[in-house]
Amino acid sequence: MLKGKTVVLGVTGSIAAYKIANLASMLVKQHADVNVIMTKNATNFINPITFETLTNNKCLVDTFDRDFQFNVEHVALAKRADIFMVAPASANVIGKIAGGIADDMLTTTIMACKAPKYIAPAMNTNMYENPIVQDNLKKLEGYGYNIITPATGYLACGDTGAGKLPSEEELMAYIMRELHYEKDLKGKKIVVTAGPTTEAIDPVRFISNHSSGKMGYAIAKCAMERGADVTLISGTTSIAKPPFVNVVDVLSAQDMFDAVIKYADDADIIIKAAAVADYTPVNVAEDKLKKKDDDLSISLKRTTDILKYLGEHKKEGQVLCGFAMETKDLIDNAKKKLESKNADLIVANNLKVKGAGFKTDTNVVTFIDKTGTEELPILTKDEVAERILNKVLSFTK
Numbered sequence: 001m002l003k004g005k006t007v008v009l010g011v012t013g014s015i016a017a018y019k020i021a022n023l024a025s026m027l028v029k030q031h032a033d034v035n036v037i038m039t040k041n042a043t044n045f046i047n048p049i050t051f052e053t054l055t056n057n058k059c060l061v062d063t064f065d066r067d068f069q070f071n072v073e074h075v076a077l078a079k080r081a082d083i084f085m086v087a088p089a090s091a092n093v094i095g096k097i098a099g100g101i102a103d104d105m106l107t108t109t110i111m112a113c114k115a116p117k118y119i120a121p122a123m124n125t126n127m128y129e130n131p132i133v134q135d136n137l138k139k140l141e142g143y144g145y146n147i148i149t150p151a152t153g154y155l156a157c158g159d160t161g162a163g164k165l166p167s168e169e170e171l172m173a174y175i176m177r178e179l180h181y182e183k184d185l186k187g188k189k190i191v192v193t194a195g196p197t198t199e200a201i202d203p204v205r206f207i208s209n210h211s212s213g214k215m216g217y218a219i220a221k222c223a224m225e226r227g228a229d230v231t232l233i234s235g236t237t238s239i240a241k242p243p244f245v246n247v248v249d250v251l252s253a254q255d256m257f258d259a260v261i262k263y264a265d266d267a268d269i270i271i272k273a274a275a276v277a278d279y280t281p282v283n284v285a286e287d288k289l290k291k292k293d294d295d296l297s298i299s300l301k302r303t304t305d306i307l308k309y310l311g312e313h314k315k316e317g318q319v320l321c322g323f324a325m326e327t328k329d330l331i332d333n334a335k336k337k338l339e340s341k342n343a344d345l346i347v348a349n350n351l352k353v354k355g356a357g358f359k360t361d362t363n364v365v366t367f368i369d370k371t372g373t374e375e376l377p378i379l380t381k382d383e384v385a386e387r388i389l390n391k392v393l394s395f396t397k
Helices: 015-029 048-055 073-080 091-098 105-112 125-129 131-142 168-179 214-225 253-264 306-312 330-340 381-394
Strands: 006-011 033-038 083-089 117-121 151-154 160-164 189-194 229-234 246-249 269-272 279-282 299-302 319-326 345-350 366-369 372-375
Touching: 006 015, 006 073, 006 105, 015 033, 015 048, 015 083, 015 168, 033 048, 033 073, 033 105, 073 105, 083 091, 083 105, 083 168, 091 105, 091 117, 091 131, 117 131, 117 168, 125 131, 125 160, 168 214, 189 214, 189 253, 214 229, 214 381, 229 253, 253 269, 253 306, 269 306, 269 381, 306 319, 319 330, 319 381, 330 345, 330 366, 345 381, 366 381
Parallel strands: 006 033, 006 083, 083 117, 189 229, 189 269, 229 246, 269 319, 319 345
Antiparallel strands: 151 160, 279 299, 345 366, 366 372
């Protein structure tokens, strides 16, 4: 994912330094070239050999260390960097960078670096809330640095409050957002629906389907990493919410319809990946609810056809993508859906094909648009998401 990208991690004197070993490992697994610079104080919390073993690069500490290839090392690394993240960032180093002080390898390198720079503060709550530290962070923000808000929780000092370094996964998400894709969707507003809806029969029972939401979540995450302003309207799922995405939680098909209508007018692209329950119970009499399950009979009515409504109210220039899940006559049914819903693209998958459908990490889909069909091989849902966004983006050109 990050092959050809150079990530520089600056590690300062904080007990949270141990987390960066895992972050470095995660980055290497994505094929990034990871270079770690440590302050001398940081070496009291974690040994440089740890980072050298994980990254296969020399961990830099001493500005005047001669044990590396002859060049002005802090300038050479600063030029190669695609991103520079200082994590954990101590109050001392934050103050030095904000004041233009460059007296060690970390501060001289970041001063010479023009790549995007991220600062992840980690310190005692009282230190973090100190007006001087807050002023320094605002000063850095004014200079174009990206400040990562620390987590709130139990700190190593025994206090509870703000100042905790975010998880390695969250730090990784910032790096992936910056580097994973070119920002070809920047300026685009995208609405994605995902997951199942549930229609209550009574306080205990409901009608739903087997959708896991994985496909819609993959699309939302990929769109975000490509620079889009993403709103994800999600039924109930067990998936972690994608970072940097506006997630709107819904239950019923009507809830989803209401949420989609709220955001549809401003959207450039709408991708309906949710598997909405087709029917909702009506007129469930109290006396019937008291009977045994096998005696219960209920009346049903169709839920709102969200894709049809969006097609009928599609504004000029807006791109509409829907999904079709079939067990037979896949292409014919998908073509009919493309026309009847006034969609620009239908992503169709046959639930009987191995590797496709609900709850899997892969999918086998066919694109249907007005020019014809394109059958894709079995791919991960992340790869399918990328292909879908490539396709919808082509309609905007």
